[in-house]
Amino acid sequence: MPRDTDSGGRAARWGRETAARLASSLGASDPAAASNECVLGGKRIVIKCAAPKTDSVGVTYKMLDRLDEVLGAFQLDDGSFELLGLTPTHFRDGMRDSAGSGAGKTGLVRKEWFEQHGRPLGRVTLP
Numbered sequence: 751m752p753r754d755t756d757s758g759g760r761a762a763r764w765g766r767e768t769a770a771r772l773a774s775s776l777g778a779s780d781p782a783a784a785s786n787e788c789v790l791g792g793k794r795i796v797i798k799c800a801a802p803k804t805d806s807v808g809v810t811y812k813m814l815d816r817l818d819e820v821l822g823a824f825q826l827d828d829g830s831f832e833l834l835g836l837t838p839t840h841f842r843d844g845m846r847d848s849a850g851s852g853a854g855k856t857g858l859v860r861k862e863w864f865e866q867h868g869r870p871l872g873r874v875t876l877p
Contacts, residue, residue, distance in 0.1 A: 769797040771876050772823055793818035800824045808848055808856045814838040822864045833871035834864040
């Protein structure tokens, strides 16, 4: 299904809300409202969430410069999330430029790249 302004807004809202719930579950600081950046175990991370039919997550190029890790939270069909961590260097190595309004500003990385080059951080089911 093509993405429109309404569906994009709903997806962004879901991502922010889900990242906040995951951060709380993991013991991280509260994520920044606009970026999902937080601190976990003394590391500056961003939590990027993907619904079951979404195969990639995006991070702005500027944000990568200030992160220690990108945490991809990929929702599975049962509602749980597979968590995978990538260093900013590995994220850059696997990214492609986004299309649309994020073009030139945001890099996208597929779940497959996280699985091949990231570190598994477990599975989380949110209450």
